[in-house]
Amino acid sequence: MRIMAKKFVETLAICAAAMLPALAYAAETPAPPAPSEQPPYTRSEALKSIMNPHEQINDEGYVLWATCSICHQNTPDPAKEKSIRDVKLRFADDLTQICYRCHVVKMHPAGEMAQLTLTDVRSIPNHLSAPPKNIYENMRIIQKDLPTIMPVEPATGRITCATCHNPHERGVLYGRADYGADSRFRLRSAGLDICQYCHRK
Ligand code: HEC
Ligand code: HEC
Ligand code: HEC
Ligand code: HEC
Numbered sequence: 001m002r003i004m005a006k007k008f009v010e011t012l013a014i015c016a017a018a019m020l021p022a023l024a025y026a027a028e029t030p031a032p033p034a035p036s037e038q039p040p041y042t043r044s045e046a047l048k049s050i051m052n053p054h055e056q057i058n059d060e061g062y063v064l065w066a067t068c069s070i071c072h073q074n075t076p077d078p079a080k081e082k083s084i085r086d087v088k089l090r091f092a093d094d095l096t097q098i099c100y101r102c103h104v105v106k107m108h109p110a111g112e113m114a115q116l117t118l119t120d121v122r123s124i125p126n127h128l129s130a131p132p133k134n135i136y137e138n139m140r141i142i143q144k145d146l147p148t149i150m151p152v153e154p155a156t157g158r159i160t161c162a163t164c165h166n167p168h169e170r171g172v173l174y175g176r177a178d179y180g181a182d183s184r185f186r187l188r189s190a191g192l193d194i195c196q197y198c199h200r201k
Helices: 001-029 043-049 095-102 132-144
Strands: none
Touching: none
16 A cells, blocks of 8 residues: 555656656746636645635625625525524525535544444444434533534424534624634534533533
């Protein structure tokens, strides 16, 4: 495996070396305008070229209201709409679809190790389901104890991506709804162990 990876890197290096004269030539001649439909080549280039919908405030501090409509059916008013029930989201009957437009994620949490350990995929817990009573009760208690929210999908009562992740930029929403925005992995626990919020020991 290691050797193969090394070979691959060597091959890449050779390719890069072969391209150098071409690059030097390109530097001398005036570059033709790049065709706009040219596809991006690396993940990081792709990420720079697509819109990041979690970037909702510009450098001058103004809210970028146009980004809201990537996920919302209209432009919400954070001063009036104070819960997941107040806003009109896209894919209301399955909110995970909003996120799946751009994110490819494995079943998680607790699904990350499945491929490494060859665990039967069926044994990965389905977190995107309606929580049983005891877990729902834990979620209720944590929302009393901490200034955060853990909204479930109004149409179905299921846990959804935004139950654990805050898709908004810090400063767009008020109060509890703002909690965890821009934290690591955008988790609503903002640095604390989010598992404990639902699985109490
Ligand atoms: C990447 C998707 C996404 C984008 C972009 C987005 N939202 Fe949301 N928004 C959601 C989801 C999902 C919910 C439901 C979960 C929640 O309440 O946070 C929500 C909920 C809300 C709520 C209710 C919050 C509460 O109190 O529970 C408000 C208000 C809101 N959004 C405003 C905005 C505004 C304003 C923008 C644009 C500046 C925006 N959203 C952009 C996905 C998004
Ligand atoms: C229009 C495309 C798009 C949509 C829709 C979208 N995202 Fe994102 N998301 C991005 C981009 C771009 C980034 C920043 C680049 C990165 O870190 O992968 C990002 C970053 C994130 C991160 C941080 C990843 C990390 O490694 O730190 C999380 C978590 C996340 N998004 C969750 C969500 C959730 C939840 C939804 C649905 C409510 C959603 N996203 C909808 C494009 C999108
Ligand atoms: C029960 C809580 C929970 C739910 C539900 C959840 N996540 Fe996560 N997510 C996490 C945690 C915790 C992490 C931090 C890394 C880890 O433990 O996997 C994470 C990490 C991520 C990341 C960054 C790491 C990566 O794999 O790129 C993205 C993006 C993400 N989640 C998107 C989503 C999307 C999209 C959904 C819905 C389909 C979702 N999450 C549902 C808890 C959750
Ligand atoms: C939003 C609430 C929520 C969060 C946060 C959460 N879980 Fe879960 N978890 C659930 C639900 C609901 C089930 C399904 C339980 C059932 O149906 O009995 C579950 C099931 C599980 C299971 C299967 C065994 C069991 O206890 O039923 C494991 C393992 C697990 N979760 C691990 C984690 C880990 C690790 C984290 C943190 C990274 C986490 N969970 C965060 C709600 C949550």
